[in-house]
Amino acid sequence: MTRPAFDAVGTLVVKVGSSLLQGGPAVLTAIADDIAQLHARGCRVVIVSSGAVALGRSRLGLTQPVLSLEQKQAAAAAGQPRLLAAWDAALEPHGLTAAQALMTLDVTENRRSWLNARATLNTLVELNAVPVVNENDTIATDEIRYGDNDRLAARVAQLIGADLLVLLSDIDGLYDADPRKHPGAVCLHDIPVIDDRIRAMAGEANARAAVGTGGMRTKILAAELAGRSGCATAIALGTAPHPLVSLRDAAHGSWFHPARTASSARESWIAGAESPTGEIHVDAGAAAALRAGKSLLPVGVTSVSGRFERGETVRILGPEGLLVGRGVCAYSAADARLIAGCRTEEIETRLGYRRAAALVHVDDLVLEREAS
Ligand SMILES: Nc1ncnc2c1ncn2[C@@H]1O[C@H](COP(=O)(O)OP(=O)(O)O)[C@@H](O)[C@H]1O
Numbered sequence: 001m002t003r004p005a006f007d008a009v010g011t012l013v014v015k016v017g018s019s020l021l022q023g024g025p026a027v028l029t030a031i032a033d034d035i036a037q038l039h040a041r042g043c044r045v046v047i048v049s050s051g052a053v054a055l056g057r058s059r060l061g062l063t064q065p066v067l068s069l070e071q072k073q074a075a076a077a078a079g080q081p082r083l084l085a086a087w088d089a090a091l092e093p094h095g096l097t098a099a100q101a102l103m104t105l106d107v108t109e110n111r112r113s114w115l116n117a118r119a120t121l122n123t124l125v126e127l128n129a130v131p132v133v134n135e136n137d138t139i140a141t142d143e144i145r146y147g148d149n150d151r152l153a154a155r156v157a158q159l160i161g162a163d164l165l166v167l168l169s170d171i172d173g174l175y176d177a178d179p180r181k182h183p184g185a186v187c188l189h190d191i192p193v194i195d196d197r198i199r200a201m202a203g204e205a206n207a208r209a210a211v212g213t214g215g216m217r218t219k220i221l222a223a224e225l226a227g228r229s230g231c232a233t234a235i236a237l238g239t240a241p242h243p244l245v246s247l248r249d250a251a252h253g254s255w256f257h258p259a260r261t262a263s264s265a266r267e268s269w270i271a272g273a274e275s276p277t278g279e280i281h282v283d284a285g286a287a288a289a290l291r292a293g294k295s296l297l298p299v300g301v302t303s304v305s306g307r308f309e310r311g312e313t314v315r316i317l318g319p320e321g322l323l324v325g326r327g328v329c330a331y332s333a334a335d336a337r338l339i340a341g342c343r344t345e346e347i348e349t350r351l352g353y354r355r356a357a358a359l360v361h362v363d364d365l366v367l368e369r370e371a372s
């Protein structure tokens with residue numbers, strides 16, 4: 001699959017990194033002007049904006065280079081309303097309204113919340129609003145954090161079925177080495193496939209950075225995630241005169257092509273879900289049935305490990321511990337344990353209710369060769 005022609009893009013997610021916020025309102029104004037231009041020709045646009053911590057820390061007098069988790073969460077609380085106000089001020093002259101959407105990991109990792117969030121974002125876009133998404137840093141704890149907005153932006157791109165994800169940063173693309181350390185590094189404009197050579201160019205994330213977090217590593221991961229759903233990714237310089245529209249010219253930014261065999265939105269949601277915390281162990285008969293396109297019934301389950309709620313993704317392991325696939329479980333871990341090994345007719349007696357005959361329905365399953 002080649003990358004889409006810029007003018008053919010129907011749904012765009014644009015992610016704005018914290019480093020760009022240092023440039024003040026002029027940077028947001030330039031991005032908003034381009035968004036308005038795209039919007040006018042019918043393109044649906046969602047913004048994923050970092051910057052809450054960067055904007056809040058100065059207001060709270062947190063000037064030290066490294067902040068504790070609690071200080072970052074407090075800074076985000078002070079910065080998020082300012083971030084939204086800044087976007088609204090930039091969009092309002094174009095007749096567009098910024099609409100805040102704060103997410104925690106469970107929003108995209110739980111199928112019901114996913115569908116709900118998708119409906120809300122789509123409704124906002126239909127109402128001519130521009131959703132401005134950020135992680136809900138103030139309440140998120142380590143277990144329920146995306147950790148970086150590049151990944152969040154890729155999940156949002158999957159959520160709304162975007163055909164292009166643009167990661168705007170303080171650099172004009174992916175270089176063959178970090179240009180801050182290697183002045184002779186060269187920018188790669190066209191990246192048809194993400195392989196180990198490309199991944200190695202990213203170096204390490206800068207966890208101690210004062211503002212940004214992920215560096216190029218998380219951007220490449222985001223491009224991989226979005227690519228699985230058929231969405232192309234571009235990394236581009238957010239301070240360029242027309243940061244988005246200038247991407248019409250293929251010589252601007254680094255372009256990652258979407259994967260050749262893009263999976264359906266549902267499959268890519270399952271395959272892209274955060275590392276599942278639960279596992280369902282099945283017998284050889286059930287493993288064969290799943291591979292033959294059947295649903296997972298409780299009768300084939302030998303044991304259940306880990307913790308998960310109804311609607312969360314689990315790993316399904318065969319008799320030798322081999323990964324058969326991943327799927328959305330219709331029951332919580334506690335209930336799945338109670339019905340493991342039992343026949344479908346017994347579900348109601350064991351649980352006092354019966355929701356679904358299958359623990360994991362075939363439509364909610366991605367087999368190993370597709371899930372990797
Ligand atoms: N191979 C590379 N090509 C380009 N930039 C790189 C590379 N490796 C590391 N970087 C660093 O990544 C930084 C951008 O990441 P980050 O600061 O997290 O941005 P953002 O806030 O936009 O997410 C660049 O300023 C650059 O120093």
Ligand SMILES: N[C@@H](CCC(=O)OP(=O)(O)O)C(=O)O
Pocket residue numbers: 016017018019049050051052053054076134135137147148149150211212213214215
């Ligand atoms: N959610 C955080 C941003 C985290 C983040 O990923 O930042 P960045 O690497 O600049 O995109 C905030 O609003 O400050």
